[in-house]
Amino acid sequence: MLIRTNVNGEERQADVWPGTSLLSMLRDHLGLVGSKNACEQGECGSCSVWLDGELVCACLVLAAQAGGRDVRTVESLAQGDRLHPVQKAFVDAGAVQCGFCTPGLIVATADLLQHDPTPGEETIREALAGNLCRCTGYQKIIDAVRIAAECRRA
Amino acid sequence: MRIMDVLLPRTLDEALEMKAAAPAAMPIAGGTDVMVELNFDRRRPATILDVSRLPELRTWRKEDGAFFLGAGVTYARIVNDLTMFPALMQASRTVGSPQIRNRGTVGGNLGTASPAGDALPVLAAYDAEVVLARAGGVTRALPWHQFMVGPKKTVIAPDELILGARWKIARGPGSFSKVGTRNAMVIAVASLCLLFDEGGRTVRVALGSVGPTILRAPDAEQFLARVLHDAGAWDNPRVPVPPAAIEEFAGRVAQAGRPIDDVRGTAAYRRHACTVLAQRALTWALSDRKLKETR
Numbered sequence A: 001m002l003i004r005t006n007v008n009g010e011e012r013q014a015d016v017w018p019g020t021s022l023l024s025m026l027r028d029h030l031g032l033v034g035s036k037n038a039c040e041q042g043e044c045g046s047c048s049v050w051l052d053g054e055l056v057c058a059c060l061v062l063a064a065q066a067g068g069r070d071v072r073t074v075e076s077l078a079q080g081d082r083l084h085p086v087q088k089a090f091v092d093a094g095a096v097q098c099g100f101c102t103p104g105l106i107v108a109t110a111d112l113l114q115h116d117p118t119p120g121e122e123t124i125r126e127a128l129a130g131n132l133c134r135c136t137g138y139q140k141i142i143d144a145v146r147i148a149a150e151c152r153r154a
Numbered sequence B: 001m002r003i004m005d006v007l008l009p010r011t012l013d014e015a016l017e018m019k020a021a022a023p024a025a026m027p028i029a030g031g032t033d034v035m036v037e038l039n040f041d042r043r044r045p046a047t048i049l050d051v052s053r054l055p056e057l058r059t060w061r062k063e064d065g066a067f068f069l070g071a072g073v074t075y076a077r078i079v080n081d082l083t084m085f086p087a088l089m090q091a092s093r094t095v096g097s098p099q100i101r102n103r104g105t106v107g108g109n110l111g112t113a114s115p116a117g118d119a120l121p122v123l124a125a126y127d128a129e130v131v132l133a134r135a136g137g138v139t140r141a142l143p144w145h146q147f148m149v150g151p152k153k154t155v156i157a158p159d160e161l162i163l164g165a166r167w168k169i170a171r172g173p174g175s176f177s178k179v180g181t182r183n184a185m186v187i188a189v190a191s192l193c194l195l196f197d198e199g200g201r202t203v204r205v206a207l208g209s210v211g212p213t214i215l216r217a218p219d220a221e222q223f224l225a226r227v228l229h230d231a232g233a234w235d236n237p238r239v240p241v242p243p244a245a246i247e248e249f250a251g252r253v254a255q256a257g258r259p260i261d262d263v264r265g266t267a268a269y270r271r272h273a274c275t276v277l278a279q280r281a282l283t284w285a286l287s288d289r290k291l292k293e294t295r
Helices: A022-029 A083-091 A102-113 A121-127 A139-153 B012-021 B034-039 B075-081 B086-093 B096-105 B106-112 B120-125 B218-231 B243-256 B267-294
Strands: A003-007 A010-014 A048-051 A053-058 A070-072 B005-007 B026-028 B047-050 B060-063 B066-070 B127-134 B138-143 B148-150 B159-166 B173-178 B190-197 B204-210
Touching: A003 A022, A010 A022, A022 A048, A048 A102, A053 A102, A053 B096, A083 A102, A083 A139, A102 A121, A102 A139, A102 B096, A121 A139, B005 B267, B012 B047, B012 B127, B012 B159, B026 B034, B047 B106, B066 B106, B075 B086, B086 B120, B086 B173, B106 B120, B106 B159, B120 B173, B120 B190, B120 B204, B173 B267, B190 B267, B204 B218, B204 B243, B204 B267, B218 B243, B243 B267
Parallel strands: A003 A070, B005 B047, B026 B047
Antiparallel strands: A003 A010, A048 A053, A048 A070, B060 B066, B066 B159, B127 B138, B127 B159, B173 B190, B190 B204
């Protein structure tokens, strides 16, 4: 079936099998491979995107449900070569190891800071509870969120 | 790969007509259950019916002393907006993660009817009815225990959709608590909702994840109501409830469970967890009552 969706500000369309997830549409049909495919059951958050401004797991949205809506992916954050403050903070904090969870965590962090520009540690941990990282032990990710929050304030 | 069809109704009437014409169609709202089945090839429904755009399901309202919660209301909205129902808010806050709470709906918990559905013990403690609709404006309301009849089993007819849940608003403290391996993204090993109904002078306790469906603990409920009555605590919340009675209550709650051994925990552990949850929930409720009294 033909799905028309606004992705990162552009009208896009894809002809997908009706059971396709939004994640598969983004990655396999629209070539946006920033959102990662890991668990396909909403456990890991690696495919976090915004659907009409709400943070969701793209693997749990049927592509057809995204028809006519606004989808924003991690690809929307950097402006050309200029990294988004959250991306820069992850680099500066050394919050990236294998990098597979990073796009999802960046999107979840950007979402958090939109709602709460000065989150405390508990708020950060709760906001990122849906994103799994198998490498870092999370401490440097928490540091990155703090750095990003400070940059936003500066 | 079998061809699937996705139906995309914009109104409830349209959705009910579609369901009548294609009774095998599988409803999808937040997708947090259905998409897992699709992604893992566990189910291949010929038709999927997207109910996520129906405005009629995304509302709540007070109806003459009762409250109606639409099936399409997400857990994130409950956490943000339904402060008048603390137990439901607490249960909603334990659902999945922010991503899951932004999508998952109460109707999804009802439709899936897993004994671990976090909202379900709360609806059971509220004595909620499940409101179902079919084409032609026909609705019916079933008490929760007549609707959910086994693990992932409901009596919904193929041409029906879940409109929401409705319950009488009761006055009194209450809470939801849950045992699991993490605070987030966890399927309950055991969960409990305890509510005081100060007007009716009753206590209600519902258990999740410790039986084939949600279970109430009527023996424990009646025991506690009697203890409070005999102590005069219904009239005066400052009257202390003897620790032995709290323990006895918790033991009776655990007796109401019908747990099994599975990957998430043993039956013995679950029974013990019920005792602990019941003791804590009662202690919280009694202290809430005292606080309210002294305010």
